[in-house]
Amino acid sequence: MGILSFLVLIPTLTIIAILFTNDKKQARLVSAIGTGVQLILAGVLVWMYLTERSAGNTAQMLFTQDIMWYPTFNIHYAVGVDGISVAMIALTAVVLFAGIFASWEVEFLNREFFISLILLSSGVFGFFISLDLFTMFLFYELAVIPMYLLIGIWGTGPKEYSAMKLTLMLMGGSAFLLVGILGIYMNSAAAGQPLTFNLIEIAKISIPIEAQRFFFPLTFIGFGVLGALFPLHTWSPDGHASAPTAVSMLHAGVLMKLGGYGCFRVAMYLMPEAAHEMAWIFIILTTISVVYGAYGAIVQKDLKYINAYSSVSHCGLVIFALLMMNKTAMDGAILQMISHGLMTALFFALIGMIYGRTHTRNIYEMGGLMKVIPFLSVVYVIAGLASLGLPGLSGFVAEMTVFVGAFQHADTFHRVATIIVTTSIVVTAVYILRVVGILLLGPIKNEEFNHFKDAKWFEKLSTITLLLMIAAIGLAPLWLSNMIQHSLIPIIQKLAVTTGI
Amino acid sequence: MNLNSFLLMRHEIVLIAVALIILIAEIFTSEQNKGRIRGLAIILFALNTIIGFFPATTGTLFGGMFTTIPLHIVVKNILNIGTLIVLIQSNAWLKTEENSDKFPEFYVLLISTLVGMFYMISAGDFLMFYLGLELATIPLAALVAYDRFRSQSAEGGIKLILSSAFSSGIMLYGISMIYGMYGSIYFDMLSPAMAMNSLTILAFIFFFAGMAFKISLVPFHLWAADVYEGAPVNITSYLSVISKGAAVFILTVILFKVFPTISDLWQKVVWVIAVMTMTIGNLFAIRQQNLKRFIAFSSISQAGFFLLGVIGGNEMGMTAIVYYMLVYIFSNLGVFGVIAIISNKSGKENMDDYNGLYHTNPMLSLTMMLALFSLAGIPPVAGFFGKFFLFTAAAQKGFYILVLIATINTIISLYYYLLIVKAMFINKSENPIPYFKSDFYTKLGLGICIAGLVIVGFASGIWETISKLAFGM
Numbered sequence: 015m016g017i018l019s020f021l022v023l024i025p026t027l028t029i030i031a032i033l034f035t036n037d038k039k040q041a042r043l044v045s046a047i048g049t050g051v052q053l054i055l056a057g058v059l060v061w062m063y064l065t066e067r068s069a070g071n072t073a074q075m076l077f078t079q080d081i082m083w084y085p086t087f088n089i090h091y092a093v094g095v096d097g098i099s100v101a102m103i104a105l106t107a108v109v110l111f112a113g114i115f116a117s118w119e120v121e122f123l124n125r126e127f128f129i130s131l132i133l134l135s136s137g138v139f140g141f142f143i144s145l146d147l148f149t150m151f152l153f154y155e156l157a158v159i160p161m162y163l164l165i166g167i168w169g170t171g172p173k174e175y176s177a178m179k180l181t182l183m184l185m186g187g188s189a190f191l192l193v194g195i196l197g198i199y200m201n202s203a204a205a206g207q208p209l210t211f212n213l214i215e216i217a218k219i220s221i222p223i224e225a226q227r228f229f230f231p232l233t234f235i236g237f238g239v240l241g242a243l244f245p246l247h248t249w250s251p252d253g254h255a256s257a258p259t260a261v262s263m264l265h266a267g268v269l270m271k272l273g274g275y276g277c278f279r280v281a282m283y284l285m286p287e288a289a290h291e292m293a294w295i296f297i298i299l300t301t302i303s304v305v306y307g308a309y310g311a312i313v314q315k316d317l318k319y320i321n322a323y324s325s326v327s328h329c330g331l332v333i334f335a336l337l338m339m340n341k342t343a344m345d346g347a348i349l350q351m352i353s354h355g356l357m358t359a360l361f362f363a364l365i366g367m368i369y370g371r372t373h374t375r376n377i378y379e380m381g382g383l384m385k386v387i388p389f390l391s392v393v394y395v396i397a398g399l400a401s402l403g404l405p406g407l408s409g410f411v412a413e414m415t416v417f418v419g420a421f422q423h424a425d426t427f428h429r430v431a432t433i434i435v436t437t438s439i440v441v442t443a444v445y446i447l448r449v450v451g452i453l454l455l456g457p458i459k460n461e462e463f464n465h466f467k468d469a470k471w472f473e474k475l476s477t478i479t480l481l482l483m484i485a486a487i488g489l490a491p492l493w494l495s496n497m498i499q500h501s502l503i504p505i506i507q508k509l510a511v512t513t514g515i
Numbered sequence: 516m517n518l519n520s521f522l523l524m525r526h527e528i529v530l531i532a533v534a535l536i537i538l539i540a541e542i543f544t545s546e547q548n549k550g551r552i553r554g555l556a557i558i559l560f561a562l563n564t565i566i567g568f569f570p571a572t573t574g575t576l577f578g579g580m581f582t583t584i585p586l587h588i589v590v591k592n593i594l595n596i597g598t599l600i601v602l603i604q605s606n607a608w609l610k611t612e613e614n615s616d617k618f619p620e621f622y623v624l625l626i627s628t629l630v631g632m633f634y635m636i637s638a639g640d641f642l643m644f645y646l647g648l649e650l651a652t653i654p655l656a657a658l659v660a661y662d663r664f665r666s667q668s669a670e671g672g673i674k675l676i677l678s679s680a681f682s683s684g685i686m687l688y689g690i691s692m693i694y695g696m697y698g699s700i701y702f703d704m705l706s707p708a709m710a711m712n713s714l715t716i717l718a719f720i721f722f723f724a725g726m727a728f729k730i731s732l733v734p735f736h737l738w739a740a741d742v743y744e745g746a747p748v749n750i751t752s753y754l755s756v757i758s759k760g761a762a763v764f765i766l767t768v769i770l771f772k773v774f775p776t777i778s779d780l781w782q783k784v785v786w787v788i789a790v791m792t793m794t795i796g797n798l799f800a801i802r803q804q805n806l807k808r809f810i811a812f813s814s815i816s817q818a819g820f821f822l823l824g825v826i827g828g829n830e831m832g833m834t835a836i837v838y839y840m841l842v843y844i845f846s847n848l849g850v851f852g853v854i855a856i857i858s859n860k861s862g863k864e865n866m867d868d869y870n871g872l873y874h875t876n877p878m879l880s881l882t883m884m885l886a887l888f889s890l891a892g893i894p895p896v897a898g899f900f901g902k903f904f905l906f907t908a909a910a911q912k913g914f915y916i917l918v919l920i921a922t923i924n925t926i927i928s929l930y931y932y933l934l935i936v937k938a939m940f941i942n943k944s945e946n947p948i949p950y951f952k953s954d955f956y957t958k959l960g961l962g963i964c965i966a967g968l969v970i971v972g973f974a975s976g977i978w979e980t981i982s983k984l985a986f987g988m
Contacts, residue, residue, distance in 0.1 A: 084975045086831070086982045087907065148903070152894045159893050162933060166941040174941060178933060185929055189922035192903070196910040196918060228915070 016079040017059060018093040018143045021103065024052050025136035029129050038124040042114070045128040049111045049135075056107035063100045064493075067500065074504050075145060075214060083149075087199075088210050092145040096501035098348055099142045101494060102268075102275060105352050106142070108483055109267040109359045110135045113260035115476035116363040119370075120168065120258070127168055130160040131260055138268050147195045147211040147280065151188070154276070157269060158184045158240075161253075161261070169256040180253035184240055191236025191276075197229035198284055216284050217508060223287050230288035233281040234296065241273025242329045243296070244303035251310075254322035259366025262318065266325045267359035271351045274332040278344065278505060282336065286509045293337045294427065300337065301431045303330025308441035312448070317365045317375040320449060321358060324401065327438055328354040334435055335416040338428070339509050341502060343419025346412055348498045353400070353408035353487060360397045360480040364390055367473050368453075371466045377449060382458035386466045391454045393477045398446040400484050403439055408487035413439065415495075523576050523583045526591045527633045529566055533559045534626040541619040549615070553606055556622045557956070560602055564595040575639060579701050582639040585984040590764055590837055591633055597757045597844035598629055603960040604852045605749035608859050613664075621661065624654040625753065632761035636768075641690045641700040644765065645683075648729070651758060652679045659746040659754070671745025678728060678738040686725025692718035693773075702772045709776045719774055723784060726769075729762045732822070733792040736815045740799075743811035748858050751807055752851030755814040760840040763821045767836055771828060778828055785826045786917055792819030793924040801931050806854050806864050809931070810847070813890065816928060817843060820905055823921055827908040834985040835901075835908040838978055842889065842901035845967030849886030852961045853879050860951050866935060870944035876951060880939040882961050887932040889968050892925050897971040904978070 028048025035041040059077075066076050075094030083089045095103070113131065120127050137157030144150035158181065165177035195211075201221045203209045210216060221229075239246045250270070254262045282289040307327030314320045328350065335347035367390055368383065369375050384391040400407035403414075420432040458464065469477070487494055521528070537556050544552060567588070575582045602625070609618040631650025638644035653676070660672025694700050696715065697708045709715060724735065731739040743751045774781055796816030803809035824836035856879065857872075858864050873880040889898030902925065906918045953961075971977055 084978060086834075086979060087904075089975075152899065155894050155899070159888070162936070163940060166937060174937060177941075178930070178937075181933065182926060182930055186923070186926045189919070189926050192906065192922050193910075193915060193919045196907060197915060199907070200910055200913075232919075 016077050018077050021139040022136055025132045028132050032129050041125045045114050049114050053107045053111045056104045060104050088208050089148045090146050093143040094145050097497035098501045102142045105355045106138050106268045112476040112479045113263045115472040117260035118472040130164050134160040145213050164261045165257045168258040171256045173256040176252040176256035180249040183249040187236045187239030190232045194229045194233030201225045226285040226288035230285040237273045237276035241333050242326045244299050247326045251319050251322040255318040262362035263359040267355040270329050274351050278336045283505050297337050297431050300330045300334035301434050304435045304438045308438040311445040315376050321361045325358050338420045340419055341506050344502050346415030346419050350412035353412040356480050356484050357400050363476055364394050377452045380453050381456045384454040386463050387468045389469045398450050402443045402446045406488050408484045411491040527630055529563050530630050533563050534623050537622045560599050564599050567592045567595050579639045580643045581637050587637050593841045600848045600960055601753045603956050606956040624658050627654045635765050658750045662747050667745040671742040674738050675742045682725045682728030685721050689718045689721025705773045711777050726766045730818050731815050732788050733795045740808050740811045744807045748855040756844050756847045767825045782826055785822050789819050789822035790920050797924055797927040804865050823905045823909040827912050830985045832908040834982040835904040837981050839901040842897040845964045846886045846889035846898050849964035853883040861948050866938050869938040870942040871947035872939040875947045884936050885968055891929040891932045896968045900972040
């Protein structure tokens, strides 16, 4: 059994172990251990991956494992990773680990909470390791559905509405996706070969252009819904605002990346001609996403809404960068996924912790928090700076790469879109600094705030884990960049060959 | 022809034997020991189910009226399993005071309908098919009216018998046209002779309309909700799962075998009916408060999904139908099992009554949730695989738009299934349904369903077995 299967096995075992716990302390301890092991495993995977690569292994996918599952359909349990998946797996493990500690004090039905959360993560891990479209789709849906219960039961505000909206919109996306996948499957046969769901095999042939024109938009939109593609992003602000802390972290931090990842790994990689033909539509939509999300964040009063709109903006940038279809921009897109995943998780964790003290998320009812909870406030500022792209933190590396890549296109359309998207940097600075100013600085608005205690140990652990990763990427982006770049080559080649660029 | 060749009908003969033993046992047991018949019936039926899996001979009987091929045996076994679950689930209900003097009839009636379905499945001509169909329907009407002092139940029985008599009439009219034109009622002789002309089309339409009544496809579905609501819960589950499954199977067989020459035509008809059935069933289900009505409409829309396998018109479609039948048995009987327990113990059948159920009955709620997710096609439970393969079967023939409509419909259905999940897990209630201690049979029935839901999808061998046999069609 390969190392990759353990990524799905460990969450499963953790869930079973939680079932046998007696009280809430045991349950959270077991969850922490399980996700801790998962984090170590992800670390080992990164290390193993880098060693393999430096040893000169140039296979596209490493640590592959292939077990026949349904011979009639040629469905396999096929797993394997390249640098991008490894990076995403590491991101997921970090965010999950931080998320468990951020929800350390969940009281209500706490076992069920951890079970749902870990079940969701196992779907995410499974998605990133899958090479077979069928299992990939299976894990994709598995990652979405626990969301309903997580938001519906443990959420705040109009949670039932938000949970239903989020679930239906995401599953609606997967309805399109399913047709897209079936369409790819039906056109996947190489000469004399049976139909296949295997990504790598399908990439070797080219799907007829007529089929691509029909199935590319279905697949792209299917994944795009999860990547908060305008105008299908509306689940995101409501969903994130209503979700409990750890769920917001995991959802904005990791689940939305499933969308971006799927967009290039499935839609663009397998159907490059259609991707080129239709890119302009989606470039316009993502440009709107980026700018609209940023402006949306300016006018919101609720901390979570601010961050949710900011996620729409940042995830829009991911898909925008992917659609630029050159190496630099795509490299930036992956960096942006990881950077945004860490950043937004940190934001949501902090918002949860602040909310736990102030019991309000309205920024106008708060103020001067820097004086009473300095640790959390400082971390908040750092996260904010990362988000607006300050050099030295992960956000800068990612956005810089994206814009450099996007400017490599010389035609007017791409130039204009890029310039519009670039303005979002300024707007981002506005909403981040506005929140920092109102929330953290200034006089203390409420007498009760003086009694606040600063971060407890588990809160510190949760935030520092994320913060370290953000700083690490910001200061030494090269190791991550190298890991990604090698894996982007086949995708770029596939995209380039078809247009003769 | 010798006695040995009757062994082709082993499934039917064993079933009849079970029914007879129960009848005789009733005569020879005293009033105090009558309760033991329930246990006896379940054991006998379980034995029958096991015997069903023994290797069986295949061939034809009565000059082609009755045929047995491996796929028939698989379908019969699947229906046996489903009926066994229904019998186990209805045990608690049959124990109640009001049923104490009449429960042996329940078994006999139920088994006769199953025998009817078996004959229908194995039919090699329209006559045997029709006989089986009637044998399957008439005892069912009696079962629907089993709660004879409840006016709804009696009403449901009358509605079922009238509408099925009506639909039988329509269907027979279609069959008589076919006989008039081609001079035969044997499936094998009809298919080469069949030609595309207006009378054949008319005959097909009549035949299809009659079958659509039985399967409760839109626009012939209006009887279903009232009958499902009126019938006792366990009968409703039997109606919606077993009898629907058998009817869909035989419809597919006849479409493949008798009408291949006009397949362009019936594919169009099935396309339209499938879209209407899925959509209208779903839209009506959203508005229901009574859970039995709710499931009635949900199973109407599920019948639409079956049609996705029918329209493929190939082995993969056939396999997908049989496979989904198995999945559907576990899913729907899981839902009905929970509804039946709650309805029998507390008399509550409305969705609002389920508020806060998770806090009082966690296991029941979890079972219900898994079963509902399976109906909606959510992984990792079996429904996901069943739906996916049905969609693949339809996509293989290029019906992508139909598949898209179907997947969108699964999302609509997910919405109303989630409403129940929401009631159980999220909503708070002032006076929730109290905790029930379930007896052995109840647990067993739900346990089989859960095991089926979890295992059927991952064990690819089940699909592969059915698939291998379907290629002999």
